[in-house]
Amino acid sequence: MTKQVIGLMSGTSVDGIDAALVDISGTDFDLKVELIAGATYPYSRELRERILAVCSGEAISMQELAELDDAIALAFAQAAQNIQNSHETATLIGSHGQTVYHRPPSRGQGTGDRGQGETFPNPRFLGYSLQLGRGAVIAHLTGITTVSNFRVADIAAGGHGAPLVPRVDAALLSHPQEARCIQNIGGIGNVTYIPARQDNWLEKIRGWDTGPGNSLLDLAVQYLTNNAKTYDENGAWAASGTPCHALVEQWLEQDYFHLPPPKSTGRELFGVTYLQQCIKDAEAYQLSPADLLATLTELTAASIVHSYRTFLPQMPQQVFLCGGGSRNLYLKHRLQELLAPAPVLTTDEAGLSADFKEAIAFAVLAYWRKLGTPGNLPSVTGAPQEVLLGEIHEP
Numbered sequence: 448m449t450k451q452v453i454g455l456m457s458g459t460s461v462d463g464i465d466a467a468l469v470d471i472s473g474t475d476f477d478l479k480v481e482l483i484a485g486a487t488y489p490y491s492r493e494l495r496e497r498i499l500a501v502c503s504g505e506a507i508s509m510q511e512l513a514e515l516d517d518a519i520a521l522a523f524a525q526a527a528q529n530i531q532n533s534h535e536t537a538t539l540i541g542s543h544g545q546t547v548y549h550r551p552p553s554r555g556q557g558t559g560d561r562g563q564g565e566t567f568p569n570p571r572f573l574g575y576s577l578q579l580g581r582g583a584v585i586a587h588l589t590g591i592t593t594v595s596n597f598r599v600a601d602i603a604a605g606g607h608g609a610p611l612v613p614r615v616d617a618a619l620l621s622h623p624q625e626a627r628c629i630q631n632i633g634g635i636g637n638v639t640y641i642p643a644r645q646d647n648w649l650e651k652i653r654g655w656d657t658g659p660g661n662s663l664l665d666l667a668v669q670y671l672t673n674n675a676k677t678y679d680e681n682g683a684w685a686a687s688g689t690p691c692h693a694l695v696e697q698w699l700e701q702d703y704f705h706l707p708p709p710k711s712t713g714r715e716l717f718g719v720t721y722l723q724q725c726i727k728d729a730e731a732y733q734l735s736p737a738d739l740l741a742t743l744t745e746l747t748a749a750s751i752v753h754s755y756r757t758f759l760p761q762m763p764q765q766v767f768l769c770g771g772g773s774r775n776l777y778l779k780h781r782l783q784e785l786l787a788p789a790p791v792l793t794t795d796e797a798g799l800s801a802d803f804k805e806a807i808a809f810a811v812l813a814y815w816r817k818l819g820t821p822g823n824l825p826s827v828t829g830a831p832q833e834v835l836l837g838e839i840h841e842p
């Protein structure tokens with residue numbers, strides 16, 4: 448059975464909605480996916496600023512929350528309509544929505560005792576993750592069955608609810624002989640480690656959030672240009688500076704980088720307050736703006752590589768980048784130097800769009816939900832078992 452599905456995603460960079468229209472066939476790890484169309488629909492300036500304010504912890508009333516939820520649902524529904532232009536109508540939408548809050552579960556205390564040796568997730572220690580843009584409204588506006596709220600089932604079972612893309616990565620990007628890392632560099636970075644497709648390879652898949660992707664860099668560029676620029680195009684500004692390695696070493700001492708997986712994070716940690724501390728730390732070294740950007744870029748690269756060296760059973764033979772950070776040539780170059788001899792490529796070179804992989808993944812997760820196939824990997828999210836991800840909304 449082939450199904451035409453739309454995947455919708457807006458990530459932690461809050462730059463806009465990525466929409467992918469895909470043909471999907473197969474069931475689980477035999478999946479085939481063809482990208483028919485992909486596009487990014489930027490948020491209006493007003494909506495983006497509202498979302499960023501909420502993400503940075505600004506107080507919001509219930510009425511404002513409801514309005515924001517539906518403004519996002521409307522923007523997502525419009526993205527779904529637009530991506531279908533001049534194509535056959537899709538029969539399913541997978542919508543990630545917009546994360547505005549993410550709290551990982553507390554460590555080591557995620558379960559309580561139900562008596563008779565049985566354990567259950569203790570609500571006091573569960574994670575919490577809120578994605579806005581309610582699926583019922585998207586289904587109603589588009590007339591298409593919509594799956595949304597993908598993270599809650601894994602979280603309710605005691606998992607992090609993130610990252611969720613690793614199971615899709617494993618289904619689409621494994622290799623018979625090579626161990627691969629798929630490294631997403633969005634606002635936050637996350638990795639999927641896929642061992643060579645041999646023996647019990649599925650059990651050996653790993654994944655976690657590596658830490659900052661572009662979040663600190665983007666905030667620094669906005670600070671340094673008084674909001675005239677939102678990001679360092681191709682990493683050109685950072686490339687004209689010199690990283691301060693002493694500062695990177697100091698920053699790498701931070702707890703998050705030493706926590707063993709499963710682990711997830713967000714703008715709650717790697718956001719404005721974190722950058723303010725970085726800027727303060729940098730004062731002692733009298734860094735130029737270009738040096739500061741080079742140093743923050745180095746933190747992204749070094750934290751990724753440090754996590755591979757610390758938590759992977761072996762270093763990957765190939766690394767494939769995706770997400771907006773894969774276009775940052777200076778960051779890519781630094782990763783290449785730190786990961787040699789493994790080549791650092793983009794997922795385009797493995798046949799999967801680096802720009803639309805996350806949107807494609809939520810189309811696949813919706814397809815799996817309808818088939819009754821689990822979407823999480825317990826070895827990645829820390830949930831005790833596989834669960835069906837997402838809530839189905841009929842139009």
Ligand SMILES: Nc1ncnc2c1ncn2[C@@H]1O[C@H](COP(=O)(O)OP(=O)(O)OP(=O)(O)O)[C@@H](O)[C@H]1O
Pocket residue numbers: 457458459460461462631632633634635636660661665678679680681682769770771772774775776805
């Ligand atoms: N040409 C480019 N040069 C440098 N950086 C770029 C370029 N294009 C995009 N980026 C970076 O990529 C970011 C957007 O990446 P992406 O859309 O993958 O993030 P996201 O999906 O919102 O985040 P996440 O994966 O954490 O949810 C931009 O904010 C910018 O920092």
Ligand SMILES: CC(=O)N[C@H]1[C@@H]2OC[C@@H](O2)[C@@H](O)[C@@H]1O[C@H](C)C(=O)O
Pocket residue numbers: 458459546548549576608609610611612613631633634635636637656711712713805
């Ligand atoms: C809570 C949340 O939205 N997390 C995102 C974020 O952006 C990157 C990283 O942090 C990842 O864990 C996750 O997204 C991808 C799509 C995932 O779940 O795989």
